[in-house]
Amino acid sequence: MTARTWAALDKAVLACGLAGVLVLACALTGDAAVARRAASDPEAVRLLRDAAEAARRVPYEGVQVVTTWNRRGGRPVTSRVDIAHTPGEGTYVGAGAGARAAYQSDAAAGHGPLTGFTAAMLELLTRNYAVVRADDSSVCGRAARVVEALRRDGTPAGRFWIDAETGLMLQRELLDGAGRTITATGFDQVRFTSGGRPAENTPARGTALGTAAASPTSNVSPWADRLDPAELGELRDRGWPLPSALPDLMLSDARRSTTRPTDGTVHLTFSDGLESVSVFVQRGSLDEERLTGWNRTVTKGDTVFRRQSLRHWAVWADDGYVYTVVADGPEGTAERAVDALPHGGGGFSTRLRRGLHRLASWGDPFG
Amino acid sequence: MSCLGERLTALVDGELGHDERDRALAHLAVCARCRAEAEALRGLKSRLRGLADPPAREGADDLPTGDFVARLKELGRQTPTAPGPDDLPPPARPSGGMTHAPARRRGGDRVSGRSHRPLDGPARTRRHAAVTAAAFAAEPVGWPDRSGQARSHRRRYLAVGAVLFLGIGTASYFAGGEQDAPAVNPAFDRFAVEHALTSGDVPITDPLLQQAVQTSPGP
Numbered sequence: 001m002t003a004r005t006w007a008a009l010d011k012a013v014l015a016c017g018l019a020g021v022l023v024l025a026c027a028l029t030g031d032a033a034v035a036r037r038a039a040s041d042p043e044a045v046r047l048l049r050d051a052a053e054a055a056r057r058v059p060y061e062g063v064q065v066v067t068t069w070n071r072r073g074g075r076p077v078t079s080r081v082d083i084a085h086t087p088g089e090g091t092y093v094g095a096g097a098g099a100r101a102a103y104q105s106d107a108a109a110g111h112g113p114l115t116g117f118t119a120a121m122l123e124l125l126t127r128n129y130a131v132v133r134a135d136d137s138s139v140c141g142r143a144a145r146v147v148e149a150l151r152r153d154g155t156p157a158g159r160f161w162i163d164a165e166t167g168l169m170l171q172r173e174l175l176d177g178a179g180r181t182i183t184a185t186g187f188d189q190v191r192f193t194s195g196g197r198p199a200e201n202t203p204a205r206g207t208a209l210g211t212a213a214a215s216p217t218s219n220v221s222p223w224a225d226r227l228d229p230a231e232l233g234e235l236r237d238r239g240w241p242l243p244s245a246l247p248d249l250m251l252s253d254a255r256r257s258t259t260r261p262t263d264g265t266v267h268l269t270f271s272d273g274l275e276s277v278s279v280f281v282q283r284g285s286l287d288e289e290r291l292t293g294w295n296r297t298v299t300k301g302d303t304v305f306r307r308q309s310l311r312h313w314a315v316w317a318d319d320g321y322v323y324t325v326v327a328d329g330p331e332g333t334a335e336r337a338v339d340a341l342p343h344g345g346g347g348f349s350t351r352l353r354r355g356l357h358r359l360a361s362w363g364d365p366f367g
Numbered sequence: 368m369s370c371l372g373e374r375l376t377a378l379v380d381g382e383l384g385h386d387e388r389d390r391a392l393a394h395l396a397v398c399a400r401c402r403a404e405a406e407a408l409r410g411l412k413s414r415l416r417g418l419a420d421p422p423a424r425e426g427a428d429d430l431p432t433g434d435f436v437a438r439l440k441e442l443g444r445q446t447p448t449a450p451g452p453d454d455l456p457p458p459a460r461p462s463g464g465m466t467h468a469p470a471r472r473r474g475g476d477r478v479s480g481r482s483h484r485p486l487d488g489p490a491r492t493r494r495h496a497a498v499t500a501a502a503f504a505a506e507p508v509g510w511p512d513r514s515g516q517a518r519s520h521r522r523r524y525l526a527v528g529a530v531l532f533l534g535i536g537t538a539s540y541f542a543g544g545e546q547d548a549p550a551v552n553p554a555f556d557r558f559a560v561e562h563a564l565t566s567g568d569v570p571i572t573d574p575l576l577q578q579a580v581q582t583s584p585g586p
Contacts, residue, residue: 276565
């Protein structure tokens with residue numbers, strides 16, 4: 001064949017190859033898209049949504065256990081609390097004999113203990129995970145429907161047990177990529193009361209929770225000063241280093257400990273619907289002498305104090321602010337969060353910018 | 368006015384006829400006054416003829432007189448410098464008429480019988496233009512160096528701007544240094560409860576945390 005013929009043949013082969021690649025890509029993408037569209041089972045999503053309503057409707061009491069398995073196969077950390085819920089009132093949570101009970105009213109509870117998911121959190125969950133039904137099981141001697149939250153690779157990241165009779169969430173677990181349980185929160189004992197007059201459903205006298213409930217309890221609710229995006233922007237303009245997102249996590253809640261603009265601690269909650277990371281930011285320097293027993297590490301030039309117990313903790317100071325990170329889920333979640341937050345402050349440009357801000361504030365007669 | 372009147376002027380201009388010229392010359396021989404006036408007229412004519420010559424080439428000596436240059440320089444504000452070889456003659460003479468005649472003359476244009484009118488209108492205009500151009504071409508001439516002043520102003524503004532920029536930058540750098548921030552004790556127990564409440568967990572504190580850290584009051 002002539003050279004021209006060979007050239008034409010080459011072009012034809014190339015074109016066919018490209019077309020084949022495109023078809024393959026479309027097929028794969030189409031499959032993935034189909035998989036995403038069919039990701040969440042509506043019945044499973046409904047079970048999670050109804051669990052929140054059940055927690056407000058169902059009277060119960062029992063013992064809840066929070067257990068965290070840390071890395072390197074260490075001993076799990078467990079915390080037990082007595083809990084009792086009265087519909088129309090709220091939930092008593094006691095940490096044990098002699099401990100002061102915490103009380104959370106149903107009206108204030110937006111995301112209380114094992115109440116299921118709020119609409120916003122459920123939307124986050126279904127966006128990041130596929131929520132599907134798993135085989136039914138049992139927990140606390142009761143039949144339970146099981147719902148799983150799957151990652152994109154199909155591995156379960158969370159598992160929920162929902163009481164088949166009342167719809168109350170009895171237990172939930174966070175799992176790592178290998179399927180190992182990282183954190184488990186659920187009833188160790190549960191008793192569903194009659195649901196009659198509210199007085200009948202208060203914690204029984206003689207129990208630790210009953211004794212504590214009879215005396216004044218501390219009303220537990222999160223900080224009341226919620227920050228909207230405009231207020232967050234205003235704080236950022238004043239120099240507060242408040243991130244708008246963390247890796248794979250979205251900002252789901254923002255609060256401040258006081259209403260004064262210059263004081264207080266800002267609490268940002270980042271979540272993907274399953275795992276949550278809290279970032280507490282406050283002005284000042286860190287009193288390192290009080291952090292005995294913490295592990296000293298170095299991240300991007302900053303000394304970061306870490307601790308793993310029920311949750312992953314990390315504390316450090318940078319450029320006039322103290323950061324405290326509290327994370328559920330795998331240790332990697334906490335590490336990614338710590339890496340994404342400010343470190344190594346005091347650079348030339350940072351110092352220059354901070355100085356300009358201060359000069360401007362000094363010169364502002366209305367500041 | 369002389370005895371001859373207008374005829375004296377015509378005699379100097381060479382406009383008299385032959386017989387009248389003889390009679391005028393005979394009168395000049397006996398009349399000293401008319402003779403002196405005729406000399407003055409001839410001198411004036413010769414100077415005027417010098418001004419009516421074509422525009423001077425560069426380096427020619429028929430350049431503006433000193434008093435003219437002096438008047439030009441009075442109009443401006445400049446620093447006089449030493450004139451070059453082709454520059455104007457030093458403006459040492461006071462103003463007041465054509466008193467200085469160029470020492471050298473090209474082409475030897477002498478007063479002659481040629482009948483031409485000195486300095487008629489177009490010639491005067493051309494001469495003034497040539498003088499002005501020559502005056503401006505010389506360095507320095509009476510007009511101010513506006514472009515140089517503009518450059519110096521720009522340099523001044525740039526210098527002031529640079530000083531301001533550096534000053535503000537330095538002040539910002541020192542003002543932005545970390546000040547002594549008060550030491551804070553994060554309220555870990557309260558933080559644990561807050562985290563639980565906002566993340567949907569049981570509102571409990573972290574037991575191991577309480578063992579490791581002195582309990583602090585809430586923020």
